[in-house]
Amino acid sequence: MATGTGAEGLDPVAAIALVGALGVGAQWVAWRLRMPAIVLMLLVGVIVGPAMGFFDPARDIGDIYIPLISIAVAIILFEGGLTLNFHTLRDAASGVRRLVVIGAPVGWLLSTLCLRYGAGLSWESSAVFGGLMIVTGPTVIAPLLRSARLARRPAALLQWEAILNDPVGALAAVLAFEVVVVLRTAETVSTAMLTLVLGIGIATALGAAAGVLTAWAFKTARVPEFMKVPVLFVLVLAVFAVSDMVLHESGLLAVTIMGVVIGNSRIPSFEELRRFKEHATILLVSGVFILLAASLDFSTLGQLTWRSLIFVFLVLSFARPVSVLLALATTKLPWREQVLVATTGPRGVVIVAVAGLFGGRLVEIGVADGALIGPLAFALVAASVVVHGFTLAPVARLLGVTASERPGVILVGGSYWTTGFAEALKQAEVPVLITDPNRGNLRRAREIGIDTFFGDILSETAELQIEIAGYKTIVAATDNDAYNTLVATDLAPEFGRENVFQVEREKSSVRHSLPSTLGGQSIAGGATYHELNRRMWRDWTFRVTRLSEEYTIEDWRAKRPEAEILAWIDTSDEIQFVSDDADVAAGPGVRIVSMLPPGEATRERGPNGARKGGDDAGGAAA
Numbered sequence: 003m004a005t006g007t008g009a010e011g012l013d014p015v016a017a018i019a020l021v022g023a024l025g026v027g028a029q030w031v032a033w034r035l036r037m038p039a040i041v042l043m044l045l046v047g048v049i050v051g052p053a054m055g056f057f058d059p060a061r062d063i064g065d066i067y068i069p070l071i072s073i074a075v076a077i078i079l080f081e082g083g084l085t086l087n088f089h090t091l092r093d094a095a096s097g098v099r100r101l102v103v104i105g106a107p108v109g110w111l112l113s114t115l116c117l118r119y120g121a122g123l124s125w126e127s128s129a130v131f132g133g134l135m136i137v138t139g140p141t142v143i144a145p146l147l148r149s150a151r152l153a154r155r156p157a158a159l160l161q162w163e164a165i166l167n168d169p170v171g172a173l174a175a176v177l178a179f180e181v182v183v184v185l186r187t188a189e190t191v192s193t194a195m196l197t198l199v200l201g202i203g204i205a206t207a208l209g210a211a212a213g214v215l216t217a218w219a220f221k222t223a224r225v226p227e228f229m230k231v232p233v234l235f236v237l238v239l240a241v242f243a244v245s246d247m248v249l250h251e252s253g254l255l256a257v258t259i260m261g262v263v264i265g266n267s268r269i270p271s272f273e274e275l276r277r278f279k280e281h282a283t284i285l286l287v288s289g290v291f292i293l294l295a296a297s298l299d300f301s302t303l304g305q306l307t308w309r310s311l312i313f314v315f316l317v318l319s320f321a322r323p324v325s326v327l328l329a330l331a332t333t334k335l336p337w338r339e340q341v342l343v344a345t346t347g348p349r350g351v352v353i354v355a356v357a358g359l360f361g362g363r364l365v366e367i368g369v370a371d372g373a374l375i376g377p378l379a380f381a382l383v384a385a386s387v388v389v390h391g392f393t394l395a396p397v398a399r400l401l402g403v404t405a406s407e408r409p410g411v412i413l414v415g416g417s418y419w420t421t422g423f424a425e426a427l428k429q430a431e432v433p434v435l436i437t438d439p440n441r442g443n444l445r446r447a448r449e450i451g452i453d454t455f456f457g458d459i460l461s462e463t464a465e466l467q468i469e470i471a472g473y474k475t476i477v478a479a480t481d482n483d484a485y486n487t488l489v490a491t492d493l494a495p496e497f498g499r500e501n502v503f504q505v506e507r508e509k510s511s512v513r514h515s516l517p518s519t520l521g522g523q524s525i526a527g528g529a530t531y532h533e534l535n536r537r538m539w540r541d542w543t544f545r546v547t548r549l550s551e552e553y554t555i556e557d558w559r560a561k562r563p564e565a566e567i568l569a570w571i572d573t574s575d576e577i578q579f580v581s582d583d584a585d586v587a588a589g590p591g592v593r594i595v596s597m598l599p600p601g602e603a604t605r606e607r608g609p610n611g612a613r614k615g616g617d618d619a620g621g622a623a624a
Contacts, residue, residue: 017062021296024050025288040142040350040387043288047295059297067293074286076242076257077235081283083165083261084275096333097155098162101343105163105329106136106170112321120313121378126182126369130360131378133174134353135317138164142350142387150395151471153403156339160346165258171353175360182369201249209256212241213263220269230275294354294380302377310378314385322347338401345397348390349383408575409474410434414459414489416443417531418538420479423568424452426544430593432577433472437464438480460492470496475579478504478522481531490522499523503579505531523581526597527566541600546571548593555588562598569595 012020028046032039050057059067114132117123123131143164147157216237219225225233238257245256269275326344333340357379364372398404410433413420420436424447427434436447437455444454457463459476476497478486486504494502502522508530526534545565547558559565569579570586571593580586586594 011058012062014063017057017059020050020057021289021292022285025292026285028292029284029288040291040348041391043291044295044384044387047292048298050292051296052298052300057296059293067297071290071293073239073242074290076253077238078283078286078290079165079254080238080257080261083258084265097159097330097335097343098166100329100333101159101163101326102166102170103329105325106167106174108328109136109321109325110174112325113317116313116316116321117378120309120316121374122307122309123371123374123378124369127361127364127372127375129178130175130182130364130372131357131375133178134171134356134360134379135321135349135382136167136174137171137349137353138167138347142348142390146346146348146391146394147471150398151404151409152342152398153339154469154471155335156342156398156403157471159335159339159343163343170255175356179360179363182364182367197249201245201252202255204248205245205252205256206259208241208245209259210263212237212256213260213267216260217264217267217269221267234275298380302373305374306377306381310381313378314382317382318347318386318389338403342398342401342403346390346394348386349379350387354379354383404472408433409577410472411577412437412459412468412473412476414438414476414478414486415480415531416440416445416447416454417479417481417535418446419531419534420477421447421450421452422538422544425450426546426595427577428452430546430571430595431575432571435468435473437468459489473497475501475503475577476522477525477579478502479525479531479534483507483531487521491520494522501579505529505534508532523579525579525581526568527581529566537597537599542597543600544568544596545598546593546595548591549588550590555586555594558594562596564599564601566597567594568597571595 011017024046025043028042029039032042035042051059063070110133113135114125114128117128117132118125121128138160143160147161152160216234219233220230238260241256241260242253244253246253323344326347327340330340330343354376357375361372361375364375395404408431411424411427413424413434413436416436416438424434424436428451433453435453435455436444437457437459438444439456439458441456444456447454455464455468457467459468474497476489476493478489480486487507490502490504499522503525504522505526506524506528507521529537549555549558567580567586569577570588571577572587573589573591577595578587586592588594
């Protein structure tokens with residue numbers, strides 16, 4: 003079938019392909035521009051949808067696009083549940099519990115008041131939409147946390163709250179809607195409450211049972227390795243559908259509980275399953291936001307008045323902060339972390355998708371202003387995403403609750419080379435951490451004040467004790483090539499393959515060589531562990547040299563023909579590792595991090611290895 007525009011529109015295949023291309027493309031552009039991806043996705047969806055009329059989901063895909071959004075939200079929540087490991091909750095457990103048990107009901111009440119007196123909605127619509135506004139949106143929180151590099155505890159608070167309150171908010175809206183139905187129809191209160199309690203109970207039991215059954219089947223090899231992901235997808239869809247048949251929107255609760263159970267079951271191949279689900283979630287989040295934005299009707303938005311602006315302002319500046327601060331008031335959380343959580347509450351996919359559903363149902367039973375719920379939800383999502391998307395990172399830095407002020411470097415393996423390298427990075431004010439399971443290998447680093455972690459970087463202890471979000475680059479530099487390759491391969495999805503490096507492998511026979519597809523990028527011109535440490539014994543030194551208009555990269559290279567460039571630090575103080583000189587974006591203010599042979603380190607050095615009378619900082623040879 004041919005594609006077209008205008009009244010005919012696109013055929014379904016082309017429309018779905020367009021959604022994928024726009025969503026993933028928007029995420030990539032946002033990554034390049036270092037801006038919140040959600041903002042760009044909403045903008046792109048509005049442009050191709052209501053602004054240009056090029057794409058209309060209802061016209062081009064058909065009625066199936068609504069169920070597709072519901073399924074996508076279910077999978078997103080399931081993946082979010084998988085990430086909720088109880089070990090990561092630890093010191094944030096009390097705060098999360100209060101945000102759900104106290105913060106959610108208080109937020110429901112305050113949101114209802116904002117809708118009633120701010121937006122001017124009826125009590126019926128206000129109560130239903132107010133319950134739904136408990137939701138903060140894991141689809142929005144996750145990408146914001148990645149870009150803001152928050153400290154572990156506030157990040158855990160925001161992540162757990164977003165995941166747990168998603169189904170809670172949907173069920174709160176269900177409860178309010180059932181009450182409205184009772185008041186507007188002949189149904190009895192006891193029947194409505196029985197249906198609600200039964201639905202929640204079945205959803206909880208079904209999700210937990212499915213999680214336990216899946217974990218048991220995977221642990222006991224009842225499911226072959228190649229079928230684990232397909233089986234998982236089918237089970238998620240089945241649990242969601244069955245639970246929704248009992249009580250609408252309870253499927254969100256069921257799949258979330260299923261994900262939490264599986265995520266805490268220590269099943270084999272869990273990392274592979276989780277990463278596949280993360281990739282699927284990125285695609286789904288992209289698609290859902292494009293679909294929702296493209297399906298927006300400007301005429302519906304035209305129903306909003308100046309009171310809608312008051313409503314959005316009250317939610318962001320009153321309802322959210324007050325409910326969170328009341329919930330966390332008696333906890334031991336530092337006030338800075340409480341303020342950050344209180345001022346961070348972006349809304350996401352679930353609230354827009356479910357708001358339209360309940361708005362239509364309210365209209366059907368005679369609540370006329372239920373039609374305003376959908377437009378108000380979109381306005382709130384758009385405003386909160388833009389506000390929090392651009393303010394979270396600056397506010398976190400202002401409050402001092404980031405993992406680090408600038409992205410750091412993890413050096414795996416304590417040696418002469420890594421210790422000297424870490425010393426130079428520290429003098430350049432780049433956060434650096436050396437990890438090693440041998441305490442003796444860390445002695446020299448501790449003596450000179452380098453941060454260290456005694457243990458395996460791949461261990462659960464490392465995951466709990468190291469603020470991974472504060473580090474951008476990892477360099478595997480132990481004397482074990484196989485372990486370096488394992489570290490680089492295992493951590494590449496988390497750090498990004500462009501930020502994972504390892505020392506070159508020693509030449510070995512074909513029988514003992516490792517696949518070239520595994521591991522990270524080479525560093526120091528492809529030098530091996532032993533070559534790098536031999537250089538240290540021969541008095542090679544590290545230097546950090548600032549370039550200027552008068553002193554260019556060409557001037558630097560002419561004076562140091564044998565120097566080895568390891569990385570460069572841009573004018574925003576972010577470090578970029580390189581494999582060769584061509585990767586250096588040289589310019590005024592850029593600093594070159596390098597290793598120099600003895601003959602090229604000619605300037606006099608101070609007592610700590612710093613070069614006197616220049617912009618260079620040096621790391622002392624071991």
